[in-house]
Each structure stands twice: as structure tokens, then as C-alpha cells.
Amino acid sequence: MGGARDVGWVAAGLVLAAGACYCFYRLTRGRRRGGPGLRLRPSRSAEDLTNGSYDDILNAEQLQKLLYLLESTEDPVIIERALVTLGNNAAFSVNQVMIRELGGIPIVGSKINTPNQSIKEKALNALNNLSVNVENQIKIKVYVSQVCEDVLSGPLNSAVQLAGLRLLTNMTVTNDHQHMLSSYITDLFHLLLTGNGSTKV
Ligand SMILES: *[C@@H]1O[C@H](CO)[C@@H](O)[C@H](O)[C@H]1NC(C)=O
Numbered sequence: 001m002g003g004a005r006d007v008g009w010v011a012a013g014l015v016l017a018a019g020a021c022y023c024f025y026r027l028t029r030g031r032r033r034g035g036p037g038l039r040l041r042p043s044r045s046a047e048d049l050t051n052g053s054y055d056d057i058l059n060a061e062q063l064q065k066l067l068y069l070l071e072s073t074e075d076p077v078i079i080e081r082a083l084v085t086l087g088n089n090a091a092f093s094v095n096q097v098m099i100r101e102l103g104g105i106p107i108v109g110s111k112i113n114t115p116n117q118s119i120k121e122k123a124l125n126a127l128n129n130l131s132v133n134v135e136n137q138i139k140i141k142v143y144v145s146q147v148c149e150d151v152l153s154g155p156l157n158s159a160v161q162l163a164g165l166r167l168l169t170n171m172t173v174t175n176d177h178q179h180m181l182s183s184y185i186t187d188l189f190h191l192l193l194t195g196n197g198s199t200k201v
């Protein structure tokens with residue numbers, strides 16, 4: 001399985017340089033997935049990165065594709081998968097830096113605005129993993145107020161509320177950004193009183 005995937009990936013890389021028609025030929029030949037709704041070439045290979053069969057740590061080029069996909073697609077399923085893949089990759093410190101350097105934090109951060117709670121949650125989870133890096137925190141802090149609002153207005157004990165609380169926890173492990181929470185402290189204490197066990201933790 002892994003070998004087949006690698007071959008598919010290498011093929012995709014080669015043909016990027018070789019031209020669009022040839023690319024499509026190799027891609028559809030090298031991969032089993034040729035289902036309905038064939039997409040543009042760049043999204044297609046990037047989508048494969050998001051589909052859970054790709055557990056490896058992604059390299060810069062792959063992360064870039066994933067970010068491009070995340071920025072350009074409107075399909076909620078793809079957005080969610082791309083966010084999960086990015087979040088998993090952001091568990092590694094090398095990738096935390098890489099994603100920041102590729103300009104990925106605002107791309108992920110913009111997804112916490114979506115009304116879709118499931119996508120919002122995945123974006124918060126990805127930001128949470130990205131936030132385990134001091135320089136990333138500087139970029140993530142612009143979202144702290146919004147995360148506070150969301151946490152306080154979101155459904156009690158919901159997955160999205162917990163994801164927001166985890167991010168706020170990680171953002172306040174150092175003293176640098178704690179002051180940003182000051183105006184929300186009363187409401188957060190209220191949440192501590194009303195939330196169930198998971199929320200209190
Ligand atoms: C992911 O991609 C692989 C190979 O392209 C395919 O075999 C598998 O069915 C896909 N999985 C999902 C969940 O789409």
C-alpha cells in the first residue's frame with residue numbers, strides 16, 4: 001500500500017513539470033481513485049493527502065499544496081479533512097515552523113469564522129497544535145478574542161467549546177498573552193461553574 005502511494009506521489013510530482021495532459025493520464029493510471037467529479041490537477045493530488053490514507057509527515061511542498069487546497073476549496077468535507085491533516089502534522093515541531101513560514105496560520109485561522117461547527121472545531125484543534133510554538137502564538141493571538149466569544153456563546157459542553165477552551169489554555173501557558181483573557185474571566189468562571197466535567201477540566 002505505502003509503496004503504491006509513494007509511486008503515485010512521485011508520478012504526480014514528475015508530471016507537474018511535464019505538462020497537464022500527461023499529468024492527468026499518469027494520475028488516473030497511478031491511482032485507483034478516478035471517481036466522479038474529477039477536479040483540477042493541483043487540488044486532486046492535494047486531496048489525496050487529506051484522505052486519511054496518508055499518515056506520513058508531510059514535507060514543505062505537500063504542506064503548501066494542502067494550504068492552497070484549504071484556501072481554494074469550498075467543499076466542507078475537503079476543508080475539514082485538510083484541517084485534520086494539518087492539525088495532525090502540526091503535532092511535529094518542524095511542521096509547526098514550516099506551516100507558519102508558508103503563511104498557513106491565517107489560512108487555518110480564517111476557518112474558525114465558519115458557521116459550520118464541525119469545521120470550526122477542526123480549525124481550533126489545528127490552531128491548538130500549532131500554538132505549541134512561541135512564534136506561532138504571536139500569530140495566533142489575533143484570534144484569542146474571537147475564540148473567547150465563540151467559547152462563551154457556543155453550545156455548552158460542545159466539542160467546539162472544548163476545542164476553544166483547549167486553545168485558550170495552550171495560549172496562556174506563558175504570561176505573554178494572558179492579559180487578553182482579562183475581560184472574559186468572569187464569563188469563563190461562569191462556564192467553569194455550569195460546564196460538565198469535561199468542560200471544567
Ligand atoms: C484514499 O485514497 C486511497 C488511494 O488513493 C483510496 O484507496 C482510498 O479509498 C481513499 N480513502 C477515502 C476515505 O477516500
Ligand SMILES: *[C@@H]1O[C@H](CO)[C@@H](O)[C@H](O)[C@H]1NC(C)=O
Pocket residue numbers: 076077078080081116117118119
Ligand atoms: C459541515 O461540514 C461537514 C463536513 O466536514 C459536512 O458533512 C456538513 O454537512 C457541514 N454542515 C453544514 C451545515 O454545512
Ligand SMILES: *[C@@H]1O[C@H](CO)[C@@H](O)[C@H](O)[C@H]1NC(C)=O
Pocket residue numbers: 083084087088089090091125126129
Ligand atoms: C494534535 O497533536 C496531538 C499530539 O500532540 C495529536 O494527538 C493530535 O492528533 C493532533 N491533531 C489534532 C487535530 O489535534
Ligand SMILES: *[C@@H]1O[C@H](CO)[C@@H](O)[C@H](O)[C@H]1NC(C)=O
Pocket residue numbers: 128129132166169170173
Ligand atoms: C496544548 O495542546 C495540546 C494538544 O491538544 C496538548 O496535548 C497539550 O497538552 C497542550 N499543552 C499545554 C501546555 O497545555
Ligand SMILES: *[C@@H]1O[C@H](CO)[C@@H](O)[C@H](O)[C@H]1NC(C)=O
Pocket residue numbers: 156157158196197198199
Ligand atoms: C459533557 O457533555 C458533553 C456533551 O454533551 C459530553 O460529550 C461529555 O461526555 C460530557 N462530559 C462529562 C464528563 O460528563
